[in-house]
Amino acid sequence: MRKIHLQPCGNFRERYDQELTVFSTDFGRLWAGIGLLILFTLIPLLTSPYMMYIFNMIGIAAIAAIGLNILIGFTGQISLGHGAFFGVGAYAGAIFATVLHLPMFLSVPAAGLVTAGVGMIFGIPSGRLKGLYLTIATLAGQFIIEYLLIHWETLTQGTMGITLPPVRLMGLPVTGDTGFFYIIFIALSGAVWIAINLMRTRCGRAFIAIRDNDRAAEGMGIPIFPYKLLSFGISSFYAGFAGALWAFYMGSITAEPFNLGLSIEYIAMVIIGGMGSISGSIFGAVFITLLNESLRFMTEMLMNTGMVTQSGLNVAPLREFVFGLAIVLFILLEPRGLAEVWRITRSSFRLWPFSY
Amino acid sequence: MDAILLQLNNISVVYSDVIQVLKGVSLAVEKNHIVSLLGSNGAGKTTTLKAVSGLLKPENGRVTDGTILYRDSEIQNRAPETITRHGIIQVLEGRQPFKYLTIEENLRVGTATRWGKPYREDLEKVYHYFPALEKRRRGLAGYCSGGELQMLVMGRALMAHPELLLLDEPSLGLAPLVVLEIFRIIRRINEEEGTTIILVEQNARMALQIAHYGYVMENGKIVMEGTADSLRENPDIREFYLGMSAAGAAKSYTDVKSYRRRKRWL
Amino acid sequence: MDFFLQLLVGGLSVGFLYGLSAMGFVMIFKSSSILNFAHGELLAIGAYFFLALATWAKLPIPFAFLLALGGCFVLGLLVERIFLRPLIGEPLIFVIMLTVGLAAMFKGLILLIWGGNLYTYPEFLPKILEIRWGLIRIPPVYGAALIIGALFLLLFGLFFKFSSQGIYMRSVADNQRAALSLGVNVKRVFALSWAIAALVAGMSGIVLGIINGVNVHNLSAIGLKVFPVVILGGLDSIGGAIIGGIIIGLLETFTGGYISPSLRDVVPYIVLVLILLIKPYGLFGLKEIERV
Numbered sequence: 001m002r003k004i005h006l007q008p009c010g011n012f013r014e015r016y017d018q019e020l021t022v023f024s025t026d027f028g029r030l031w032a033g034i035g036l037l038i039l040f041t042l043i044p045l046l047t048s049p050y051m052m053y054i055f056n057m058i059g060i061a062a063i064a065a066i067g068l069n070i071l072i073g074f075t076g077q078i079s080l081g082h083g084a085f086f087g088v089g090a091y092a093g094a095i096f097a098t099v100l101h102l103p104m105f106l107s108v109p110a111a112g113l114v115t116a117g118v119g120m121i122f123g124i125p126s127g128r129l130k131g132l133y134l135t136i137a138t139l140a141g142q143f144i145i146e147y148l149l150i151h152w153e154t155l156t157q158g159t160m161g162i163t164l165p166p167v168r169l170m171g172l173p174v175t176g177d178t179g180f181f182y183i184i185f186i187a188l189s190g191a192v193w194i195a196i197n198l199m200r201t202r203c204g205r206a207f208i209a210i211r212d213n214d215r216a217a218e219g220m221g222i223p224i225f226p227y228k229l230l231s232f233g234i235s236s237f238y239a240g241f242a243g244a245l246w247a248f249y250m251g252s253i254t255a256e257p258f259n260l261g262l263s264i265e266y267i268a269m270v271i272i273g274g275m276g277s278i279s280g281s282i283f284g285a286v287f288i289t290l291l292n293e294s295l296r297f298m299t300e301m302l303m304n305t306g307m308v309t310q311s312g313l314n315v316a317p318l319r320e321f322v323f324g325l326a327i328v329l330f331i332l333l334e335p336r337g338l339a340e341v342w343r344i345t346r347s348s349f350r351l352w353p354f355s356y
Numbered sequence: 357m358d359a360i361l362l363q364l365n366n367i368s369v370v371y372s373d374v375i376q377v378l379k380g381v382s383l384a385v386e387k388n389h390i391v392s393l394l395g396s397n398g399a400g401k402t403t404t405l406k407a408v409s410g411l412l413k414p415e416n417g418r419v420t421d422g423t424i425l426y427r428d429s430e431i432q433n434r435a436p437e438t439i440t441r442h443g444i445i446q447v448l449e450g451r452q453p454f455k456y457l458t459i460e461e462n463l464r465v466g467t468a469t470r471w472g473k474p475y476r477e478d479l480e481k482v483y484h485y486f487p488a489l490e491k492r493r494r495g496l497a498g499y500c501s502g503g504e505l506q507m508l509v510m511g512r513a514l515m516a517h518p519e520l521l522l523l524d525e526p527s528l529g530l531a532p533l534v535v536l537e538i539f540r541i542i543r544r545i546n547e548e549e550g551t552t553i554i555l556v557e558q559n560a561r562m563a564l565q566i567a568h569y570g571y572v573m574e575n576g577k578i579v580m581e582g583t584a585d586s587l588r589e590n591p592d593i594r595e596f597y598l599g600m601s602a603a604g605a606a607k608s609y610t611d612v613k614s615y616r617r618r619k620r621w622l
Numbered sequence: 623m624d625f626f627l628q629l630l631v632g633g634l635s636v637g638f639l640y641g642l643s644a645m646g647f648v649m650i651f652k653s654s655s656i657l658n659f660a661h662g663e664l665l666a667i668g669a670y671f672f673l674a675l676a677t678w679a680k681l682p683i684p685f686a687f688l689l690a691l692g693g694c695f696v697l698g699l700l701v702e703r704i705f706l707r708p709l710i711g712e713p714l715i716f717v718i719m720l721t722v723g724l725a726a727m728f729k730g731l732i733l734l735i736w737g738g739n740l741y742t743y744p745e746f747l748p749k750i751l752e753i754r755w756g757l758i759r760i761p762p763v764y765g766a767a768l769i770i771g772a773l774f775l776l777l778f779g780l781f782f783k784f785s786s787q788g789i790y791m792r793s794v795a796d797n798q799r800a801a802l803s804l805g806v807n808v809k810r811v812f813a814l815s816w817a818i819a820a821l822v823a824g825m826s827g828i829v830l831g832i833i834n835g836v837n838v839h840n841l842s843a844i845g846l847k848v849f850p851v852v853i854l855g856g857l858d859s860i861g862g863a864i865i866g867g868i869i870i871g872l873l874e875t876f877t878g879g880y881i882s883p884s885l886r887d888v889v890p891y892i893v894l895v896l897i898l899l900i901k902p903y904g905l906f907g908l909k910e911i912e913r914v
Contacts, residue, residue, distance in 0.1 A: 078715055125898050132657050132857070135718065136849045137898050140891035143846075147888040260846075264722055271719055317738075321730025327723030331716050332708055411803055440805025452800035454793045464786060465793040469805040471786055509800075516804060 022196055039185060044178050052177035054293055056249060059184040060242050062285035063191045065269040066278060067238020070195060072267070073276035074204065075231040076211030077126055081138040082266045084145035085236045087258025089115040089243025091149060094162040094253055104167045104248055108187075111244035112237040118145070119236020120229050127225040142260055149255035161254035164247060180249050187245060191238060195278050198234070207231055211276075261320075268323055272330045274337025283338035291326065295319050361387045361552050362408065362520060367422030367432065369400075369407050371415065377403045379576040380422070385520070385554060385569075390546050392555040392563040392584070394597055395573035401556040402449060404573070405522045408554075409446035410436035426520070440469045443519035447512075449556075450528060451505040455498030459489055462497050462508055466515025475515065482511040485541055503534040507541075514545065521545070521553045527562065535559065539566050560597040564588050572597070629879045630872070635764040637871020639830055641864035642771045643844060644851045645778070646822035648863045651852070653795045653815035655714070656706070659721040661823060662845015663728035666838045668694045668824020669831035670732060673741055683746045690828065691821050698820025702813045710812075725842070732838045741836040767829045771864075774822065778860065791815060795858075843887075850890035853897055 023029040043055065068082045092114040096107035122141035126134050149156050156162070166173060198204045206227045209217035218224050247253045265288060273284025295318060334340060362385040369378040378400050385391045393401045406412045407419050410431075419432040431439055454462050463482055467475045483490040486507040492500065497508060506526055513521060523542065527535040543566045545551050557563035564570055570587045572580040580593070587593050647661045658664075671693045675686035705724060709717050782788040793801045794811045802808055827841060834840060851870050855862025870890045878886035 072715070076715070078718065125895065129898055132655075132714070132718070133853070133898060135657065136853055137895060139846070139849060140894045140898075143888055143891040144895070147885075151884055264726060267719060267722065275715075317730045317733030319730070320726045321734060324723045324725065324727030324730060328705060328720055328727060331720045331723065332705070335712065335716055409803065411799075414799070414802060436802050437805055437807050440803075445805070446803045448800055448803050452797050452803075454796035454800065456796050457789065457792060461789050461792070464789050465801065465806060466804055467786060468790055468801075468807070471790075512804060 022200075036189065040182070044181055049177050052181055054289065056177060056180055056184050058285050058289045059181075059188045060246050060249070061266075061269065061289055062282045063184075063188055063245070064239045064242035065266055065273065065281040065285045066191055066195050067235040067242070068266045069270045069273070069275065069278065069281045070198070070207070070238070071231055071235035072270050073274075073280075074199060074211060075207040075228065076214075077123075077228060077231065078135040078267075079138040079232075079235070080135060080260070080263050080267070081122060081141040081145065082235075082239055083258050083260065083262030083264075084142045084149075085115050085119050085239035086243040086246070086262065086266075087149055087255065088118050088145060088236075089240025090247035090253050090258070091156055091162070091243075091255075092240060093244025093247045094164050095155065097164050097248070098162060101165075104183075108241060108244040108248070112241035115240020115243065116233040116237040119239070120233045123229050123232030126228045126232065139260075142263055146255065146259060149258065156255065159254065161252055162247075163252040166251075167248050184245055184249070187241070191241070192278060192282070195238075199278075203227070203230065265323070268327050271327055272337055274339030277337070277339035279342070280337050280339030283342065287326075287338060288323075291322065292319065295322060359387050360384050361427065362554075363425040364404070364408070365423045365425065367407060367424060368420050369403050369412065369417055370420045371412075371417040373418075377417075377576050378407065381573070381576070381578055382422075383571050383578060383581070385552060387552055388546070388550050389568040390542070390553045390555055390566055392557055392560075392567035392570045393573060394557060394560050394563065394570060397558075399573040400576040401573055402524055403576075405446055405524055405554065405556060407432065408439075408520075409444055409522055410434050410439040411446060440516065443469075443517065444522065445469075445513040445516045445518040445520075446522040447509050447524060447526070449524040451502065451509050453497035453500070453505050453508055455496065457497055458494050459497055459500070459508060460493045463489075463512055463515050466512040469516045478515050478517070482514055485514070485545065486511050502530055503537075506530060506534075506538055510538075510541070510545075514549075518551055521551050523553060523555045525556055525558060527557065527559045535562060542566060560593070625879065629875045633872035633875035634868060635767070635871070636875060637868035638771060638864070639767060639826065639833070639867070640844070640847060640851050640871050641855075641867025642767070642774070642829065643823065643826040644848045644855070644863035644867055645774070645860055646819035646826070647848045648852055648855075648858065648860050649778075649815055649819045649822065652858050652860075653791055654706075654812055655795075656721065657718050658819070659718065660725035660728060660845075661848055662842035663725050663732070663838075664694070664698075664820050664823035665827035665830065665845055666732055666836075666841035667697065667728060668820075668827035669836045669841060670736060670838075671824065672828045672831065673736075673743065673836050676743060677741075687828065691824055694820045694824030695817045698817035699813050701820070702816035706812070706816070707809065725845075729838060729842055736838070738837070738839060741831075743832055743836070761833075763829070763832045767833075770825065770829065774825065775860070775864065778818075778822075787814070847890055850894040853894050 023032065044052070047055070064082065064086055068079065071077050071079050071082075089111045092111035093107050096102045096110050097104065100107075102110065122138060125137040129137060150158060166175075167179075199208070206217070206222045209220065209222055210224055210227060210231075214224055269284030269288050270281060271284070272287050273282065274280025299318065330337060364381055364383050366380045366382050367378060368376060368380060370376050381400070381404055383391070383393075383404075393404065395401050403412070403417070406415070406417065408424060408426075408431075410433075412418060413433070413435065422432070423430050424432040426442060426444065431442065431444075454465060457465070460479070463479060464475060467473070467478070483493075488504055489507055489511055492504065497505070500508065510523070510526065526538050526542065530538065539562050542553060542555065546553055546566075555563055555567060564584045564587055567584045570582060570584050571578050572587070572593065580587070580590070582590070588598075643661070643665055646664065647658055650656055650658050668690060671690035672686060675681050675689055676683060679686070681689065701724070705720060706717065709720060782792060790801070790806045791811050791814065793804075793806060794808050798808060801811075830841060830844060847870070851866040852863055853866070854869055855864070855866030870893070873889055873893060874886050877889045
């Protein structure tokens with residue numbers, strides 16, 4: 001029988017592959033398994049439809065945020081166009097489903113691939129541009145895509161939007177929030193698994209090398225431009241995949257939500273969750289989605305009690321203000337995000353009562 | 357004897373809270389003297405200068421122990437803005453001009469410590485020391501030659517009316533004749549302006565010719581000190597820094613005795 | 623032909639305003655290499671300060687104008703002191719993201735206080751500034767904008783070229799370590815550059831508000847349009863910003879007039895991508911003097 005790995009009291013690693021393991025202890029593996037089990041069995045049974053809706057929004061946001069984190073946190077390329085890529089995925093999924101009548105399990109990955117292609121087109125400037133200039137180029141990408149989504153009417157039906165057919169998976173209709181819950185969270189588990197393992201490969205190490213110092217990476221023989229493009233591609237694939245899932249979940253889409261605000265929301269997820277941390281992206285998605293929902297809840301409550309009657313329009317600005325505040329506070333106080341907070345909490349529990 | 361202008365008492369410097377670079381350095385600089393600081397790369401010469409001028413701070417370094425006394429007041433770990441106002445100006449290693457400013461604008465940045473006071477006379481003085489600069493006063497500093505740049509950065513420091521000038525390797529990468537010129541000017545500045553100078557140099561022979569006093573650093577410690585004349589005559593210095601063995605013949609690396617003697621230093 | 627002239631004049635004046643708005647942005651970039659995504663919000667804050675002082679507090683116009691600019695100056699100082707100074711030495715991405723966060727914060731705040739409605743200033747400009755030439759009529763505000771803008775450009779040009787503080791600011795942009803070694807107060811330079819940038823932004827915001835009315839959505843959209851402008855002109859050239867602004871302004875009005883009004887707002891960004899691909903450092907950007 002294999003020896004059980006427990007948390008050692010120091011760093012006893014002797015080979016590089018020991019550094020690269022996903023689970024350093026068997027308990028970690030066990031907890032991950034238990035977590036997944038609870039996620040897929042207990043939660044759908046115990047929660048209300050509204051909670052299921054929130055879970056689903058978190059799952060979709062987390063997939064897209066992981067994609068953006070691969071680009072920002074691991075490759076060091078700031079993108080302000082992630083919201084638009086999400087939109088491209090949503091539209092591509094909708095068009096595949098309505099025009100080509102593809103089933104969902106084909107049209108969602110296909111939408112991811114289309115978005116990856118689009119993302120790589122906007123990644124081309126990264127061959128010549130660095131840092132600030134690239135950020136501006138992706139900002140331009142955001143506006144151009146937004147424009148196309150509204151004005152390329154033969155393809156996107158303009159401001160009318162597209163209504164998607166009801167989803168059938170393997171002959172069975174997928175209905176309600178619970179059905180989607182399984183699809184979304186299986187996809188999320190896959191996305192996390194792929195992302196974590198991607199970072200353990202040659203490709204992931206190349207990304208990190210480019211992030212830390214692209215000149216030096218080039219000197220080490222890493223072809224920068226293909227890897228940057230690849231990073232844009234992977235990141236956009238995640239965004240497109242999430243976007244298509246969202247389109248199917250919502251049932252109908254318009255171009256309106258895919259604006260700069262959405263891009264900033266994703267960046268906020270990455271920063272608040274923690275750059276360069278896969279679990280951080282999930283934390284960020286949870287945080288932002290809950291923030292959104294609780295702000296909505298609060299303003300609704302205030303309106304019901306009659307404290308603010310005319311301020312129905314004031315939800316958006318308050319949300320925007322709190323978003324900005326959250327980003328600013330996290331950057332100033334905990335630049336490594338919630339993932340770092342989580343790590344500190346966990347290790348202080350582990351070391352209790354002898355933590356220093 | 358003249359008064360002591362600057363005194364370092366047993367200072368330690370630590371970068372990023374972990375890397376200890378200086379381990380108890382003490383030295384004293386007399387007024388109107390040129391003191392040269394010799395030693396191999398990584399011995400801690402530049403760090404010593406930065407500890408005095410306050411430039412450790414932006415590099416996450418700190419004086420953790422000991423005191424630096426300048427005119428009998430403690431200045432360790434002060435901000436560079438404050439220290440420069442006391443008349444201590446460091447000329448950085450490797451000539452760092454403001455590339456997109458003209459020569460004259462570069463020189464005017466030197467007046468930052470006494471912002472708002474007239475500077476015309478000082479410009480004339482700098483041009484008097486470095487006539488080469490006057491010819492190019494309207495040219496961009498980015499296009500100057502190495503020798504001109506060295507003159508520029510020294511002139512820029514002179515604009516600040518320094519009482520204590522910290523020169524970090526002024527001869528770095530310059531042709532021998534230009535080095536000679538630079539050192540002659542350093543000497544003149546010391547004599548005519550009465551500026552006290554700490555000179556960090558690899559070119560030990562040159563440095564000991566113009567200095568009054570010298571310190572030798574190894575591994576973050578002062579290993580030897582003395583007047584320039586006595587250092588020049590010291591057999592160890594002659595061998596390790598001036599490249600002459602006792603007999604005056606070229607030094608042999610296989611000389612075991614020399615290795616032992618060298619070991620004793622470290 | 624008249625239509626063409628109308629567009630030409632309109633494009634020139636809009637473009638000049640873009641250039642004016644971009645000036646403050648370039649100033650921050652020059653001194654501290656920070657891309658300020660909150661620039662549009664700074665414009666808006668200037669416009670709303672003036673609005674509050676001129677219409678609600680009913681101060682005399684010149685006094686309100688100066689006071690609003692003073693407010694912007696102080697705001698710039700505060701922003702630098704509270705939000706940016708703790709980040710000195712941190713990676714650039716944090717600083718940029720911080721300005722993104724600030725933009726969202728300011729925008730939310732303005733919306734909370736003033737809402738999303740369109741406000742207008744009272745009519746106060748003298749009619750002498752109005753230019754009539756055949757069918758073309760240039761409203762007085764463009765004349766005023768031209769005068770104010772040229773004045774500011776001249777003032778800042780002189781300030782950076784000849785004044786000691788201006789030279790210190792340029793020296794910090796050039797080589798921060800060397801500036802520090804000579805006793806330049808780098809923190810003061812950063813604070814001052816934010817303050818001046820906020821002042822210039824506030825001024826352009828007020829002018830834009832006089833022309834289009836004051837609305838936070840419009841003004842922050844113009845803040846984003848600063849990017850194509852400065853990329854075209856080169857991120858670090860103030861004169862380039864004005865020329866870039868004029869080019870973008872002309873491009874916009876002509877596309878709007880001849881091709882399609884809806885394309886108008888995207889054209890700057892399409893041009894931006896093309897420029898970045900062809901001439902990454904803009905038309906007037908400084909070439910790096912690289913010496914080893």
